Amino acid sequence: MRFVVLGILLAGCTIAKKPAPTETTCPDPDPDTLTWGSFGQKFMADYCTMCHAINLQHAQRNGAPLYHDYDTLRGVLQIPDHIDSNAGAGPAAHNNAMPPSECPSTPGGPLDGSCREPSDAERTNLSLWIACERLRPHTF
Numbered sequence: 001m002r003f004v005v006l007g008i009l010l011a012g013c014t015i016a017k018k019p020a021p022t023e024t025t026c027p028d029p030d031p032d033t034l035t036w037g038s039f040g041q042k043f044m045a046d047y048c049t050m051c052h053a054i055n056l057q058h059a060q061r062n063g064a065p066l067y068h069d070y071d072t073l074r075g076v077l078q079i080p081d082h083i084d085s086n087a088g089a090g091p092a093a094h095n096n097a098m099p100p101s102e103c104p105s106t107p108g109g110p111l112d113g114s115c116r117e118p119s120d121a122e123r124t125n126l127s128l129w130i131a132c133e134r135l136r137p138h139t140f
Contacts, residue, residue, distance in 0.1 A: 019097055021081060022090025024124075026132035034129035036073040043126055044070040047087070047118055050104050060108030073133070074140045080130045088127030089120060096123070 034040070044052075051064040053071045068082065069075035076083060084090075086098040096117075103115035118126070 019085035019095055020093035022084050022088045022095065022127040023092035024084070024088065024090035024127035024131045026128070026135055030132050030135065032132070034125055034132060036076075036133065039125060039129050040073065040076060040133065043118070043122065043129075044076065047099050047116060050107050050109075053107060056108045062104060062108075062111055073138070076130075077134060077138065080134050084127050084130050087118065087123060088130065089123035090127040094120070094123065 048070045051062045052068050052075075054069040054075065055071075056064075058066060068079060070083070083098075084095070085093070086095055088095055099115040099117065101115060102111040103113055104111055105113045
């Protein structure tokens with residue numbers, strides 16, 4: 001009996017919530033209220049680019065994968081589903097895997113502080129912005 005209880009407790013500790021697409025869609029017509037300039041750039045600077053920036057070497061990224069760089073719109077649009085599934089909120093999922101609990105206080109620095117957390121409204125806006133931005137024309 002003790003082994004069954006222990007097994008259940010351990011299973012509960014090891015099961016992590018999987019990132020999931022929020023299934024957010026852009027309204028038609030696009031309200032164009034959330035843009036890189038009005039929302040995305042600040043969101044990424046506030047919550048992501050301390051580890052997800054193109055100028056950070058592998059050792060400075062605190063586990064952030066290479067080529068997941070969010071300091072430019074182009075970088076964000078290379079992997080929008082990944083961002084939505086880890087930090088966005090929408091009708092199908094509320095993802096809060098990112099940012100993690102510990103963050104660097106300087107870009108590329110050691111994990112020496114608590115990460116700021118986006119509000120639920122910011123997470124919802126992130127998913128809406130991504131859904132609309134990926135449909136907009138871009139010339140890079």
